[in-house]
Amino acid sequence: MPPAPCALCKTNRALILRPKDHSKLCKSCFISVFETEIHHTITTNTLFYRGERIAIGASGGKDSTVLASVLKTLNERYDYGVELILLSIDEGIKGYRDDSLETVKRNAKQYDMPLTILGYDELYGWTMDQVVEQVGKKGNCTYCGVFRRQALDRGAARLGVRHVVTGHNADDVAETVLMNLLRGDLPRLSRTTSIVTSTPSAVSSDPNSHTNIKRSKPLKYAYEKEIVLYAHHKNLDYFSTECIYSPEAFRGSARALIKNLERVRPSAILDVVRSGEDMAKLVPGSDVSCERTCSSATPAAEEEGGCGSSNGRTAGGEMANMELQLAQNDVAAEAGLEVEITSSHITSSQLEEHTVKAVQAANGKNGRKKKGLAITPRKNPKQVMGQCKRCGYLSSQEICKACVLLEGLNKNRPKNSIEVDYEVQEKENGVVQCVTNGLTRVHITGD
């Protein structure tokens, strides 16, 4: 094939074939177009405001590295007037996070941004290595996901930052759309497609609370392929790894499906993202559906910045998280704790019908949740979303998911307790069972 000239400058040799529109671009035009599109995403969605302090959830991986690089460039070029800082979460996995944190440290110097690294041990008293030692390799992704979700919020609050941006890209979003579609979980699909989510501040008047943190995804419309090419052509320093506790996780079926689709029809990825957005509009209370049961208790693996392997590549972990979420919905419904959404024009019966169907479709079980939903009154979400009694994190339940998991860990539950269904059951049954289980091994591992 004779070398094609760049479609924009018409002079340089084209090196990049854009997946979204098949245009052929040279290196410098590609870099410029890529940045301009992120700028467009930021401005049309009004993601930032002047003077805002923004924490970039940074893992040292390609997505967050490109995000940091592009945001720095755009902030200077278009004078956003925002203050960018790097926030990294150290899960405490030796041989996995160590190297990527070194990369983040270099990035902090390269981009001249302050860096804060917050460890699970510091936040929760447990590193993931210790968690795995206790619960085994199966199911540990649930712990990691739940902990990380809160960790970014806590880290942001500690820094006095109200906004965390993550490196989620179009492929991640498309994958999550497909997975939620396959699960029949449209409310969750709706929430994960939105470019800005926030942990609702329902009960928080405390400005330092970690329950009122805005999350956004400036790379939501950026192809993973272009992110990698951008990093390559700009010689960005990033680190690729796979979590040692979920090796080969990237063979996840939804991810493979997305990549296969892309090979056949590259525009499919953005098409799925757009379809997800359109479907989200059909979901009752779409943009505020985050205020349902999900906000704090959700493992929300799709909302985790930082960890690539839980970022959709962890098929097992992510699906387990979804299982957990569905089971949690059941629990919440049965306990009458289903949190109402704020949308005013949707009747609660519509919502019930919808929710029951979604949950049933995904679970293949019938009738279990009628009771709870039927008695859910329409009320102000402020009265329903509460704070975790232990840590103050926003939760629809008395004790948030992280604290429940921690309680189990601290009481040295035996290995068989990590089965997702069992775990939720256990959660329902409460402390007694944990204590009982704990007795069997309490003297073996102290904390």
Added chain:
Amino acid sequence: MSSSKMKNADEIAITVEFSGGLEMLFSNERKHSLSIPANDQGGSRSNIASLVRYLCQNTMKDPRKDLFVLDGTVRPGILVLINDADWELEGEDKYEIKSGDNILFVSTLHGG
């Protein structure tokens, strides 16, 4: 194995690089300087398809071939850059390899 040991005029010297996590499958070495046969078994000029077969047979020590190759071609999600150009601009796996070429395989599948 035998072909790589024979040094003759029918070989071409190229650089093959792996990044984005793929280097893990290739002895943790990002850059490999290789001499590959100028022609494949069928006698036609070596192209990316035959290079990929060559890499699997000779260079890759990791048994997990399916993380690199799937259904006879480079696994979807792995980008191929030929002298920095997207292989889709160069004829994909039909591209005939020339001496001095730099072929880069970048995984987009690994996380951070």
